[in-house]
Amino acid sequence: MDSETSGGTAEIIRFPKEILDFSWKVAISTPEESYRLGFSVCERFNLSNPQNMMKRLYVKPGRLSLGTVAVVCLVGLMAGRSTAEDAKKKLVVGFSQVGAESQWRTANTESIKSEAAKRGIDLRFSDAQQKEENQIKAIRSFIAQGVDVIAFSPVVETGFEPVLQEAKKAGIPVVLSDRAVKVSDPSLYVSFIGSDFIEEGRRAANEVAKLTGGKAKIAELVGTVGSAPAIDRKKGFEEVLTKYPDMKIIMSQSGDFTRAKGKEVMEAFLKAPNAKDINVLFAHNDDMALGAIQAMEEAGIKPGTDIKIVSIDGVHGAFEAMKDGKLNVTVECNPLLGPQLFDLIEKVANKQEVPKRVVTQEGVYEQAQAAAELPNRKY
Numbered sequence: 001m002d003s004e005t006s007g008g009t010a011e012i013i014r015f016p017k018e019i020l021d022f023s024w025k026v027a028i029s030t031p032e033e034s035y036r037l038g039f040s041v042c043e044r045f046n047l048s049n050p051q052n053m054m055k056r057l058y059v060k061p062g063r064l065s066l067g068t069v070a071v072v073c074l075v076g077l078m079a080g081r082s083t084a085e086d087a088k089k090k091l092v093v094g095f096s097q098v099g100a101e102s103q104w105r106t107a108n109t110e111s112i113k114s115e116a117a118k119r120g121i122d123l124r125f126s127d128a129q130q131k132e133e134n135q136i137k138a139i140r141s142f143i144a145q146g147v148d149v150i151a152f153s154p155v156v157e158t159g160f161e162p163v164l165q166e167a168k169k170a171g172i173p174v175v176l177s178d179r180a181v182k183v184s185d186p187s188l189y190v191s192f193i194g195s196d197f198i199e200e201g202r203r204a205a206n207e208v209a210k211l212t213g214g215k216a217k218i219a220e221l222v223g224t225v226g227s228a229p230a231i232d233r234k235k236g237f238e239e240v241l242t243k244y245p246d247m248k249i250i251m252s253q254s255g256d257f258t259r260a261k262g263k264e265v266m267e268a269f270l271k272a273p274n275a276k277d278i279n280v281l282f283a284h285n286d287d288m289a290l291g292a293i294q295a296m297e298e299a300g301i302k303p304g305t306d307i308k309i310v311s312i313d314g315v316h317g318a319f320e321a322m323k324d325g326k327l328n329v330t331v332e333c334n335p336l337l338g339p340q341l342f343d344l345i346e347k348v349a350n351k352q353e354v355p356k357r358v359v360t361q362e363g364v365y366e367q368a369q370a371a372a373e374l375p376n377r378k379y
């Protein structure tokens with residue numbers, strides 16, 4: 001390797017002689033042009049303190065060989081061109097995630113990130129830590145960044161209308177992932193992909209009826225207050241209860257979709273004066289059910305036997321618990337939305353027609369299936 005060494009610039013410019021010769025022929029020779037292009041080389045290759053280095057390059061031009069300038073220019077030209085091409089090609093997507101409250105959410109985040117990486121999408125990912133105000137801030141920042149498409153999984157259903165209007169004004173299409181919003185103007189989002197939470201609630205109640213012969217005193221662990229899955233799962237569950245006069249919810253409280261809160265609320269349920277009546281726990285997600293199982297065991301109650309447990313999601317931990325006889329049923333809610341979500345987003349970015357609603361296909365798993373199914377579970 002030939003090297004060009006002059007006044008500290010050699011750190012970037014060590015090229016074989018043929019490249020130096022060739023580059024010199026095609027390089028732009030004005031110092032201004034070279035400065036600009038050279039600067040972009042530094043930025044592109046992440047070189048430390050590019051400003052200083054380029055200053056040195058031109059403050060003392062005598063210390064610089066012609067070959068060095070040529071290569072800086074050439075590489076700068078190439079870097080400039082490929083950056084422009086990348087910028088043209090790369091789809092920029094802002095995604096605001098609910099948080100990391102459950103195993104389901106972790107799997108959902110992973111699916112979205114890995115799919116974006118696979119497709120070469122520039123994903124600007126933001127974790128709202130289960131706070132609506134953080135999501136609104138994130139969406140505003142995506143608008144300011146001028147992303148091509150905004151996607152988000154809303155923590156709660158209401159309160160997003162103003163920021164969605166801002167996105168619409170900026171001409172940035174919005175895709176909802178996993179959870180819905182309540183807005184008076186449906187044109188504020190282009191499409192919504194996710195589960196049918198009402199149906200999940202219905203399925204859970206039907207499983208409770210099967211497990212108990214229609215006689216159930218139910219403790220209910222509700223998801224995050226105001227969130228679409230908490231509202232809809234409850235709605236679907238209660239709809240089915242109307243067909244079973246001997247199935248009643250006797251306690252109901254939010255466990256915010258987390259294992260820790262699920263445990264805490266279950267402990268409180270078990271201290272209630274009518275705790276002995278509980279023969280079923282309906283948890284709006286597996287994580288809260290897993291927390292509740294811990295609370296039951298600590299209280300000397302056999303989960304899955306003394307109290308039957310039906311929950312929603314179908315995460316790995318739930319299958320383990322079913323295999324151990326501690327959980328009875330999990331109603332599947334698929335978090336692996338990445339591929340379908342980005343199919344939609346790419347279509348939206350290309351101004352193609354997309355369905356307003358895409359419902360993901362899901363199943364129900366009972367204890368007897370757990371051991372056989374466990375190795376096939378992907379989340």
Ligand code: AHR
Nearest residue numbers: 101102104105229257285
């Ligand atoms: O919105 C989907 C729900 O959110 C999942 O059931 C739950 O585990 C998650 O936190």
